[in-house]
Amino acid sequence: MNIKKKIKGIEFKTVILIAVFNVGIVLSMWLCEALVFNAVYKSNQIKKINNIVNEFKNNTQNVYSLAENLAYDNEVCISIFDEDKSVINFNTMQNGCLLNKNNSTINSLVKNFIRSSEASNYYRLDNPMTNTKSILYAFKSNNKDIFVFSNLENVSNFIKLFKMQNVYFLILIIICSIIISVFIANITTKPIRIITKKAKEIGKGKYDVKFPKNEIIEIEELSNTLEEVQKELKANDEAKRDLLANVSHDLKTPLTMIKAYAEMIKDISYKDPKKMNEHLDIIIDESDRLTNLVNDILEFSKIQNDDYNYNYEEYDLIKEIKNIVKKFSVIEYLENYEFILEMPKKAMVKADKEKINQVIYNLVNNAINYTGDDKKVKIRVKKEKENYLVEIIDTGKGIKSEEIPYIWDKYYKNDKNHQRSVTSTGLGLSIVKEILNKHNFAYGVKSKVGSGSTFYFKISSI
Numbered sequence: 001m002n003i004k005k006k007i008k009g010i011e012f013k014t015v016i017l018i019a020v021f022n023v024g025i026v027l028s029m030w031l032c033e034a035l036v037f038n039a040v041y042k043s044n045q046i047k048k049i050n051n052i053v054n055e056f057k058n059n060t061q062n063v064y065s066l067a068e069n070l071a072y073d074n075e076v077c078i079s080i081f082d083e084d085k086s087v088i089n090f091n092t093m094q095n096g097c098l099l100n101k102n103n104s105t106i107n108s109l110v111k112n113f114i115r116s117s118e119a120s121n122y123y124r125l126d127n128p129m130t131n132t133k134s135i136l137y138a139f140k141s142n143n144k145d146i147f148v149f150s151n152l153e154n155v156s157n158f159i160k161l162f163k164m165q166n167v168y169f170l171i172l173i174i175i176c177s178i179i180i181s182v183f184i185a186n187i188t189t190k191p192i193r194i195i196t197k198k199a200k201e202i203g204k205g206k207y208d209v210k211f212p213k214n215e216i217i218e219i220e221e222l223s224n225t226l227e228e229v230q231k232e233l234k235a236n237d238e239a240k241r242d243l244l245a246n247v248s249h250d251l252k253t254p255l256t257m258i259k260a261y262a263e264m265i266k267d268i269s270y271k272d273p274k275k276m277n278e279h280l281d282i283i284i285d286e287s288d289r290l291t292n293l294v295n296d297i298l299e300f301s302k303i304q305n306d307d308y309n310y311n312y313e314e315y316d317l318i319k320e321i322k323n324i325v326k327k328f329s330v331i332e333y334l335e336n337y338e339f340i341l342e343m344p345k346k347a348m349v350k351a352d353k354e355k356i357n358q359v360i361y362n363l364v365n366n367a368i369n370y371t372g373d374d375k376k377v378k379i380r381v382k383k384e385k386e387n388y389l390v391e392i393i394d395t396g397k398g399i400k401s402e403e404i405p406y407i408w409d410k411y412y413k414n415d416k417n418h419q420r421s422v423t424s425t426g427l428g429l430s431i432v433k434e435i436l437n438k439h440n441f442a443y444g445v446k447s448k449v450g451s452g453s454t455f456y457f458k459i460s461s462i
Contacts, residue, residue: 014188018181019174026170042133042152048074049137049148053120056141063142064088074150081114081145096130096151103128106136106149113138114145127151191219199226207234251293254286261286296427299358303434310352310438314462317347317356317388321379324361328368336375337368343381347388349459355435356459360390362428363455367394372452387458399447407445408433432457 052070059066063080071078071091078090079099092100099106109123120139127134132153139146191214198209207230211223261279269275321343331337349356367377372395380391399407408429436443436457443457 012185014185015178015181018184019177022173022177023170026173038153045150045152046135049076049135049150052076052078052148053137053139056139056146059141063144067146076148076150078149079110079147081110081147083143085114096127096132096134097149098125098127098129098134098136099147099149101129109136109138110145110147113147124152188216188219191216192222195219195223195226202226202230202233205237207231207237251290254289257286258283296431300427300431300434303431303438310355312350313353314348314350315353317349317390317459318343318345318381320353320357321360321381321390324357324364325379327361328364331368337371338374338376340376340378341380342378344383347381347383348462349388350462351439351441351459352435355439359432359435359457360392362432363392366428366455367392367453370394370396370453372396383461384458386461388461389456389458391454391456393452393454395452398449398451399445399453400449404445404447 052074055066055070056063067078067080067088067090070076075091075094077092077094077097077099079092080088080090082088087100089100091097105125113121118138118140120137123136123138125134125136126132130151130153132151134149134151137148191212194212198211201209209230211226213223214220261282265276265279269279321341325339325341328337328339332339364377364379371377374395376395378391378393380389380393382389382391432443439459441457441459443455445453445455447453
């Protein structure tokens with residue numbers, strides 16, 4: 001597999017996405033620590049100093065004992081200057097405290113405040129010891145100058161260590177996320193690669209491929225879908241082979257007849273006009289059969305590809321049925337077929353006249369081919385509320401119940417029960433199905449072995 005193909009693959013993209021996701025989490029933690037944590041810490045320190053100041057102001061006990069407790073409990077350092085300017089320090093050895101460190105800035109602020117008449121003051125400072133922001137709160141209480149110092153940013157060794165280790169943690173997370181994402185991507189993509197490989201086998205015409213099952217529901221559904229596609233492709237492939245076999249067989253007979261009678265005319269019957277006309281009629285009949293075969297195939301292709309625009313119009317169904325029956329008058333005369341019509345005098349309907357005529361023609365032709373020895377075909381039209389029920393009934397051997405679901409399929413032919421010698425592509429009923437589906441007309445067949453078949457459909461009345 002080339003590099004470009006790998007980059008476009010699910011595995012590579014999964015690795016990148018998971019790695020980016022994990023890095024994003026670590027960076028978010030880092031930003032949270034750098035921004036939110038420091039802001040919260042600063043707010044708490046200021047609040048803590050305000051509370052300490054309030055404790056001093058409300059104090060009625062020993063101020064030094066209170067200062068000691070407050071300094072250690074709140075992790076601040078406190079300096080108290082008495083009236084004689086002597087100083088007592090509390091917790092000034094804590095990390096980052098500038099009180100009692102001979103810091104020139106602090107010393108200057110302390111002296112200035114002691115000399116001033118200010119009751120209190122805030123001083124924000126840059127702490128050179130820790131390179132952080134700090135605060136000094138000075139206030140006067142009970143003739144004493146009290147100074148409370150606190151860092152506004154956490155300067156504990158743990159936090160410093162945490163910040164230093166964040167870099168290593170980030171590197172470790174990236175490495176782990178890549179390893180985990182490769183593992184996850186492999187679990188996800190391996191069955192997909194197998195399915196892809198097997199799907200390519202279907203493209204080569206192998207229809208016995210077994211797709212792997214998987215605990216991931218989407219992959220399971222993909223396998224099931226491809227199995228259904230495989231079955232459909234297999235069925236279509238078999239149907240196409242059947243079509244080719246049927247067409248080849250059905251074309252061969254009339255072509256053989258045409259050639260044979262043409263040779264007879266050429267060599268023998270050209271001397272006898274009567275015989276020659278008989279032979280020419282046979283050639284014409286066989287040519288018509290060939291035309292019908294080709295027309296069936298072209299018609300079915302047009303219907304399935306939606307190449308035909310349906311033209312709905314109002315017309316008399318009875319008139320059209322009678323015209324269709326007239327087209328079969330030659331077999332009625334020559335082969336003693338009988339057409340029984342049970343219809344009202346008139347039945348006004350709305351549909352595509354040309355297409356519905358084709359439906360009726362195909363159903364009548366089907367009934368002629370499969371009717372019984374009495375050679376009777378009945379056409380019945382009955383009014384039903386907003387529809388007319390059209391039934392074409394034969395007296396043949398009927399259709400087995402297990403075969404009924406398949407008779408509407410393209411290329412399906414029940415060759416065992418023909419009354420007549422039939423030349424057919426097996427598309428007649430399939431064309432009927434497509435046309436009636438386009439009209440949204442109900443249709444079906446009722447049949448019992450030994451009792452003939454009744455094909456029917458309903459058409460909208462007006």
